[in-house]
Amino acid sequence: MSRVYNFSAGPSMLPESVLRKAADQMLDYEGSGQSVMEMSHRSKVYDGIITEAQRLLREVMEIPENYKVLFLQGGASTQFAAVPLNLMTKSHKADYVLSGQFSTKAYKEAQQYGDCKAVASSKEDTFSHIPVLDKKEFRPDADYFHICLNNTIYGTVWNTLPETGNVPLVADISSCILSRPIDVSKFGLLYAGAQKNVAPAGLTIVIVREDLLGEPQKGTPTMLNYQVMAENESMYNTPPCYPIYICKLVLEWIKDEIGGLKKMEERNVKKAQMLYDFLDSSKLFKGCAQKDSRSIMNVTFVTGDADLDAKFVKESTAAGFVNLKGHRSVGGMRASIYNAMPVEGVEKLVAFMKEFEKNNL
Numbered sequence: 001m002s003r004v005y006n007f008s009a010g011p012s013m014l015p016e017s018v019l020r021k022a023a024d025q026m027l028d029y030e031g032s033g034q035s036v037m038e039m040s041h042r043s044k045v046y047d048g049i050i051t052e053a054q055r056l057l058r059e060v061m062e063i064p065e066n067y068k069v070l071f072l073q074g075g076a077s078t079q080f081a082a083v084p085l086n087l088m089t090k091s092h093k094a095d096y097v098l099s100g101q102f103s104t105k106a107y108k109e110a111q112q113y114g115d116c117k118a119v120a121s122s123k124e125d126t127f128s129h130i131p132v133l134d135k136k137e138f139r140p141d142a143d144y145f146h147i148c149l150n151n152t153i154y155g156t157v158w159n160t161l162p163e164t165g166n167v168p169l170v171a172d173i174s175s176c177i178l179s180r181p182i183d184v185s186k187f188g189l190l191y192a193g194a195q196k197n198v199a200p201a202g203l204t205i206v207i208v209r210e211d212l213l214g215e216p217q218k219g220t221p222t223m224l225n226y227q228v229m230a231e232n233e234s235m236y237n238t239p240p241c242y243p244i245y246i247c248k249l250v251l252e253w254i255k256d257e258i259g260g261l262k263k264m265e266e267r268n269v270k271k272a273q274m275l276y277d278f279l280d281s282s283k284l285f286k287g288c289a290q291k292d293s294r295s296i297m298n299v300t301f302v303t304g305d306a307d308l309d310a311k312f313v314k315e316s317t318a319a320g321f322v323n324l325k326g327h328r329s330v331g332g333m334r335a336s337i338y339n340a341m342p343v344e345g346v347e348k349l350v351a352f353m354k355e356f357e358k359n360n361l
């Protein structure tokens with residue numbers, strides 16, 4: 001067996017020990033005589049899995065008591081609609097910061113449900129940095145203020161959160177959830193598709209402050225109604241059983257093998273630093289994100305020559321470093337170095353890039 005170093009932006013690598021444990025438990029989960037994929041979601045044994053996954057998420061992320069954790073489906077993209085349907089219920093206004101493609105999609109989707117304002121954008125700079133904010137643009141009566149915390153396609157991250165006063169801050173954390181500690185109490189709602197840092201595709205996590213729950217907009221599909229999902233402990237219907245189980249294993253890995261989110265952050269910073277240090281010293285490669293906005297999860301770079309970029313992607317793939325091609329909308333390269341990417345994977349990638357530089361300069 002040989003495994004590649006997978007730099008995919010998502011779905012992405014899972015920790016090898018998690019995959020091994022899932023393999024061990026594949027045919028017979030803890031003496032139940034069944035795979036987790038096969039068992040009833042209403043069974044006692046499955047209840048143990050989902051309850052523990054939720055408990056661990058609360059523990060590892062230090063989620064305060066007054067927040068609900070929901071395990072949903074539909075990906076982060078479904079939340080682009082669910083957030084306004086559930087939260088745009090008072091003034092029917094919401095402010096959005098456009099820091100990339102996903103936040104722009106979220107903004108466009110929400111426009112169907114109320115009065116949305118783009119209060120800042122970095123589109124003119126191809127989203128190479130977090131937009132500069134002018135607080136005068138913020139609307140104090142908005143039902144919420146939306147940001148995308150880590151911009152997967154461009155490799156940028158918010159290092160300072162916007163000050164929104166009493167307006168609840170809502171963040172898409174799909175590509176940075178569990179990568180470092182996050183002060184949940186600063187947010188009204190957090191959401192994330194699981195396939196970057198938590199589990200296989202199919203699970204969407206929503207963490208919402210209880211006082212924001214209530215009657216959603218008229219016509220909201222039951223499946224998008226947070227209140228219903230919260231009342232039913234994410235079991236209004238069949239939940240994404242297997243991804244929730246893998247989520248539990250990943251949380252055990254973070255807690256027991258890594259040592260928690262502080263340690264996870266140290267490891268992630270170390271990996272990202274290795275790549276950025278190399279990019280800053282390289283004569284061939286250049287980082288795309290502005291320094292003050294650099295993500296520790298997605299590192300974007302170019303050679304400045306599209307043919308050379310293509311050559312790099314081809315040769316790196318052949319050498320076992322896969323999915324380094326940048327997003328189709330921006331080109332260039334992107335190394336997504338989520339939690340499960342071992343330090344050694346980044347060390348070897350940097351060595352490969354050095355060699356490529358030597359041969360192509």
Ligand SMILES: *Cc1c(COP(=O)(O)O)cnc(C)c1O
Pocket residue numbers: 010074075076077078102148150151152172173174175193194196
């Ligand atoms: C991947 C991603 C999405 C899209 O997620 P889906 O689960 O595919 O809908 C949205 N936002 C961010 C920040 C992402 O990284």
